């Protein structure tokens with residue numbers, strides 16, 4: 180069928196034609212925005228889930244919602260390249276200048292800029308040429324200790340008070356939050372703790388791979404009290420059907436029931452895979468009914484495409500040792516896997532020798548620990564791919 184009219188949108192962060200099965204978490208966001216806007220306390224939240232389940236799409240949608248609620252929004256994507264402070268400062272700076280231009284009396288916005296200036300001076304990282312305003316003196320003694328866990332809360336308080344003074348509210352969105360270091364996560368958690376205690380109008384919505392198991396002690400218990408952690412998973416059968424059928428119906432086309440079942444069996448409801456199968460099936464079909472036959476014929480194209488793109492790019496970034504480790508996991512089936520089992524599978528005596536490989540793989544976002552002593556793949560169906568890519572373990 181006409182490739183130009185193909186409604187499906189496989190691709191990182193690409194908004195799907197139908198955002199199926201996410202009403203619960205969208206409602207949670209809408210309540211959060213409305214309550215904080217009305218100076219009521221509400222937990223911020225961090226969505227966690229595997230690769231390709233639709234976290235970025237949700238963050239973008241929530242940013243749009245926050246804007247219609249007249250929030251000022253900040254969107255950050257964490258990576259292993261840039262520290263939190265470097266990502267945050269330019270955005271807070273524009274936010275404060277923005278607030279500065281709004282009508283209203285008071286000194287809190289200027290103070291916010293002064294505190295930002297002392298924050299930048301104290302955190303010893305290179306910010307390039309950020310001009311914070313020559314007429315503003317840094318505020319000595321606030322947010323300038325050089326310790327992020329002390330300074331970030333101080334900075335957030337200053338920004339929160341500035342927003343409050345202008346009757347504005349701020350929503351901070353952070354994607355790939357698992358890339359932050361423990362110290363950065365702790366600092367964010369402490370900063371949000373202050374926002375809640377003081378009812379200041381800043382909310383945080385994060386998304387990423389699960390981070391809680393990596394936190395410990397106070398940080399973990401604060402995080403559990405301050406945030407909720409909605410899990411973003413695969414779609415159930417009904418929602419998967421909606422995600423496929425809805426968009427084609429809009430074009431006067433439909434999937435046969437058995438065709439939908441076939442796609443569900445292959446994709447297990449993972450959003451990214453649903454888009455890929457839908458996309459290829461549409462292109463293969465030559466009539467307005469997409470049949471089981473068409474889907475079966477598309478599957479080979481989809482699997483090739485996934486192997487060549489989605490899976491392969493991740494595989495190619497691995498060292499031989501890392502590949503062997505993942506292959507040993509895959510040999511054990513679907514997971515989660517006990518580290519001791521993986522060690523045994525590799526034929527190694529003690530797992531301490533493997534802990535370096537393991538932490539590299541976690542750093543690269545290939546695996547994560549869903550519970551103590553356990554590991555899982557972050558990419559759905561990666562175990563099957565590993566068995567295809569390396570037939571012998």
Ligand SMILES: Nc1ncnc2c1ncn2[C@@H]1O[C@H](COP(=O)(O)OP(=O)(O)OP(=O)(O)O)[C@@H](O)[C@H]1O
Nearest residue numbers: 190191192195199230231232233234235236450451
């Ligand atoms: N609710 C949904 N229904 C149908 N398709 C969806 C849904 N959510 C996301 N998708 C599709 O899934 C794909 C992946 O979405 P997205 O990039 O947001 O995932 P992600 O969780 O951020 O992945 P990653 O962890 O790799 O960044 C996109 O093609 C998107 O269109």
Ligand SMILES: [Mg+2]
Nearest residue numbers: 192234235354
């Ligand atoms: Mg994403």
